Amino acid sequence: MRLLDSRRLTGPGLLLDRAGAVLDLELTDAERDRVLAAWRAAAGQLLDAVGWRGETVAVRAFAGGASVAFTAPSDALYAASELNEAGWAWAQAELAGAPPPDLTALAHTLRATIAAERKPELLALRDAARERGVTFLHGEEQVSVGSGRGVRVWPDHAIPSPSAVDWTQVHDVPIALVTGSNGKTTTVRLLAAMAAAAGRVAGITSTEGVSVAGRLIDGGDYSGPSGARLLLRQPEVEMAILETARGGLLRRGLAVERAVVAVVTNVADDHLGEFGVQDVETLARTKLLVARAIGTDGRLVLNADDRVLVGAARELTQPI
Secondary structure: OEEEEEEEEOOOOOOOOOOEEEEEEEOOOOOHHHHHHHHHHHHHHHHHHOOOOOOOEEEEEEOOEEEEEEEOOOOOHHHHHHHHHHHHHHHHHHHOOOOOOOHHHHHHHHHHHHHHHOOHHHHHHHHHHHHOOOOEEEEOOEEEEOOHHHOEEEEHHHOOOHHHOOHHHOOOOOEEEEEOOOOHHHHHHHHHHHHHHOOOOEEEEEOOEEEEOOEEEEEOOOOOHHHHHHHHOOOOOOEEEEEOOHHHHHHOOOOOOOEEEEEEOOOOOOOOOHHHOOOHHHHHHHHHHHHHHEEEEEEEEEOOOOHHHHHHHOOOOOOO
């Protein structure tokens, strides 16, 4: 058994419906059940010990390993990752017949780590944005509410109280999410061209960079959450079109909580094997995480010629 990866989940993912901490483990089929049982027991005791009794614990097993996770406050995700790793170390020690850790001392250390990371003002602003139905983003040492023409941005060290924000100036611009195995960047470009032809200032993220109205903001692969945050904080943007790659969905989860449309171009077997995604059906579920951002007044656009997508769409409730 071996720890492959430890990461923060900042949005909904395959295991959790909100922020949390995830471990990816390499396990043989013979040892999987007892290892996962040991981790569940250890993680459960640690969550109780630090006062996180209401969090959700999740396990996803696959051939050769498993992913284990739990939800956690979004202003304490580094501490949550430390707790998850401590639970894994505890499980390993138990399975090896070694003495268990000093729970009191370990919980004291973890509580101190949580307290040092917590930002109650961050959660207050997030909750206020959610109540008003506007985007909230945190990352790159910044926090923002709204998007594009309606965005307001502050540095991490100067987060305002909700009462100090002029919410009449905060709003969202239309956001489109584009994912799939092939054709994402082409689709993003086509949508941007359509928006420009309609007289709108379109911003895009893709594997080639972040640009607004054809002007490059930054080059490189920005098809994940960091690219979404960079674009949505550009105040000239009137429409945002976000390439949403499989890697970012699996590593960090969904970048935004709401969008007006999401597109899934197709699902192919050319990106299997990472993060325990070993078949196209699971890959389809990963791609279809974008559906969680679509409300009853939005649209999910799927490739009707893709058999796997058509099958997976039967479980969805969003307008297609």
